Each structure stands twice: as C-alpha cells, then as structure tokens.
Amino acid sequence: MVADLVAQAGVPLQRIGIAGTTRESFTVNELSTGKQFRFVLQGPELSDLEQAQCLDLVRAGAAGAQFVVASGSLPPGVPSDWYQRIADVCEDVGTPLILDTSGGGLTHVKSGVFLLKPSIRELRECVGQELRTEAEQFAAAHDLIGCGVSQAVLVSLGGDGALLATPGHSQRFSAVQVQAGSGVGAGDAMVAAIAVGLARGWPLNKSVRFGIAAGAAMLLTPGTATCTRPDVERFFEAVAEPVDIAAGEG
Template sequence: MSSLPSPTIVTLTMNPALDITTEVDIVRPTDKLRCAAARYDPGGGGINVARIAHVLGASVSAVFPAGGHTGHLLTRLVHDAGVPLQQIEIAESTRESFTIDERSTGKQYRFVLPGPRLKFTDQAQCLEKLRGAGTSAQFVVASGSLPPGVPPDWYQRVADVCRSMGALLILDTSGGGLTHIKNGVFVLKTSLRELRECVGRELAMEAEQLAAAHELVDREIAQAVVVSLGSQGALLATPLHSQRFSAVPVRTVSGVGAGDAMVAAIVVGLSRSWTLTESVRFGIAAGAAMLLTPGTAACTREDVERFFGIVPAAEDVDAVHT
C-alpha cells in the first residue's frame, strides 16, 4: 500500500469517512426502519477526488489519517480501488457517514459525523506525508472538512507547503477551513453556500455571485474560483474572464460525491495541459456522471467522456467587480 514514485496529483483528506449507504421504503420517526443491505465506500473529499482521478487515468496518490476498525476498512477499500495511498495511523476511529435513500419519495437523507480528534503529532505527520508524496507532484488537491483538533488556518499551512514544493493547490472546503485561507490557492472550488459563507452576503443574483468570486481573486486568495451551482451548472472567475457553464441534465441516483468528481476532472484536465475552461467543462461532465452511481461509487470513464461530448461551450459573462 504505497504511493507511486512520482504521482502527478496528490490529494489530502484530513477528515475521511467510511460511507455507508442503504435504502428504506419510508423514513418515519420512532419506528424501526428495516433497511436494505448496506453499501460501503471510502469517502471524504480528497479520497473521492483520488478515486475519480484514478478512474480517469491520472497518476494520483491519496494522503489521509485513519484509525480503528473503520479506518482499516476505509484504507483497504482505497487500496482495492487501485489508488496508491499514504496513511497516517491515528488513535481514534475514522468517522462513518450514513446515507438513506427513501424509495417512496426519492429523497435522500445524509448523516455526517464530526470525525476523530487529531493530535498535534497526527497533524505534523499529515504535513510530512504530504511533503513526501508531493515532492514531484504538479498538483495537490486539499478537499473536505477539518476534523476536531485541527486549527482553522490548516489549509493556509497546506498552501504554504505547496508553495515550497512548487505544486499548484486546488482547494475545496467550507467553514473555518475556507474563511481562514489568505493566499496561495491556484483554483478554489466552492458551492454557492460556501461562497456566501466566505463573503458574508446572500448572493441571490448571478452578477453578485461572480462579483463575490472575483473578490476572492482580487484579494489574491486564489488565481481562479469555480462556483458549482448543481443543476444550474457552474461559474468561473479569473483575473481576465467570467464564464458560465451549463449543466448536463441527468436522472439522479445519488448526489453524494458529485462535487468531488467535478474537482477530480478539473485537476485531471489541468494535468493534461488543458485550459481551465476546458477542464471545468470536463468537471461538469464528471459531476453529471457521478449522479448516476449509488452511494459514493465511482463513476465510469466512459460516462464522463460521453457527457463531456455534450457539455455546452462556456459562455462569457459581463461581471461587475472591484
């Protein structure tokens, strides 16, 4: 279970999860709910990104802390998926995330636990593993929430490490991990909710959303910001451009991991020396393909490439920003 000698992409997942997915006819309070057989997938933002990047043929390695029985199973599932990995052994057990699909309505209920507390020594080992795995990498993807015990400026520390290694950082996070980043991000991917949290405004209109994204670029937090809008597609803000991307309509099986698949395809596109615009289109395709899979099962390369062929070209948008 070791990494490739020189992966092009390294992912960091500080709060991985063993994803458990099941289904039931109706979700009712108090009653015992007789569920179908459970599906187990390795989860957490960076791990999901690594799995999809591997499916798309990229050279990738995953770095993450894991402990206890759930951590052992998570690590085995990542290994079985063919993804080279660097695990940091921790004392507390890796968290579980639980998803219930309600057959009668098609609704999905997701229960996400906070995760184990990481000691200072655990955190130091994570950075050390990242330095070792990412020495020759072109891109580092840091994705997901921060577990208890990890300071909110953690991803700024990661950005500083990436700068020292000469790797470009793609960041996808929320909460304090997002609001405490000050500089050093190459591409910042946010949802609309996360962008609102970051700038502290409602952002009801597209022009406001693009202005907020450009604000982060102008403050030199990131060189580019991708705002995922779900079924409405995505927006891209760079110092010179504002672009709108349409989504590919699909019948959703599960929305879990679609954003991670988008990030994976974006970084894979960039690793192929594609433009950021084409890479975001590839990300739209991967996000759509991920919607077809149960739980956090990986999408197929064939589906991603099929959708990529029908993703509309990006539209240039006039954006007002300061």
C-alpha cells in the first residue's frame, strides 16, 4: 500500500520486499483539549539478507545522487551502528549524507555525515546533557563537528526556530509564526526542503530557511496531508535571515 501511494504521487521508487508488514503509526487529535497524541507501533524485524539488500541499494543509488537523506528510527533486528554503515557507504562514493534520526541510531554515528539534524531533545539524549542555554546547545553541536561526526549540525527547536552550527560559525534562525495545527511531518518536510535547496545549489543557510518555511507550511495541513508549494514559498519570503552568534553569547 505504501509503495502504491508513493507511485501515485509520481515519486520514483525502488522497493525492497520484506517478510514483515510495514510499520504503522497514527495520530489522535483530542478536540476538547486541542492536544495531539501520536502512537508509533513497533515495526517488523529485518533479516540480515533484507538489511544487506538495503545497503546494496543505497550504495547503487548514492553513486549517482547529489545527496542521500536517511531518516527515522531503527527497526528491530537492525544493529545500532546502521546509520554509520550508511555514512560509510556515502563517504566511499563521495555523496553527502543528510541524517535525521534519534536514540541509538544517532549515538552510534561517529563520522561521515554532511548535515546532522537532531531536535533539541535528540541532541540532549545524544550528548547526555540537559543543554539548558543556547550557548550549551551550540557547544554540543560544535563538539559533534569537532569530533568528526558531521560537517554541520542543525538543531530544530520547533516554535523557537533552529540553530545551525558549522565550523567556526553559529547562526540562530527564527521560526515563522503560524497558528498551531497538526505538526505531523513538519520535521520531515524541513529536511526535504533543505535537500531541495542544496540540490538547487543554494548555500546551507538559505536551504535551512527554505526548510523552516516547509515545516511551518505543514502546520496548516490536517492530519498527514502534505503542505502546498504556494504556502512554502510564501513562508520562505517571511523567514528572516539568520543571526550570527558570537562565541560566548547565548
């Protein structure tokens, strides 16, 4: 069913058949309180052969790609260093990797990432610190760069915008003020739009602004509906240029 939906959307795909059933998740909006509850069910366990097929397909696709985007939590049966293996493949073929993951999938990545995009919660879990201040958040992001994990780290802050750390630079991005709606897919839309911007040859900070616009546009959509291009472009015009943060500020 997932493959059919992707094909109907006109997106080229290469499907790897697995023995298990695709993981399901669903969201409940409680009308009386306005709260949203998300239920993510455990996915199927992947066999060693299925994992090997995935890596083979990534290697083949990465060889001719401008960028590789890897995202999501790791399914049962997949080793915790799975994304490091993806990073190694991308490094071998010379294709930049954009990574958006959490938990063990994040903490076991040691090198080879071009852009790492954790949420503030995921960054805290990764470094094992509370990171109460902006200065501490930037310091943690720069530590990941200094250790060779990633060339750049983008920390998404939800309604508070985002922080971008690159070698020698720290930039703060403001969020677009949008009436709160369904946040389902906002982070994924942000990553997708950043990849689009980079593929267009835009600098990273302009691509991040495009990503913030796409994430904001997702808040206008109900349920799992995708955002619209006019909304993304309208918000893109509203995203302010980032603020450079001097060392010691925050």
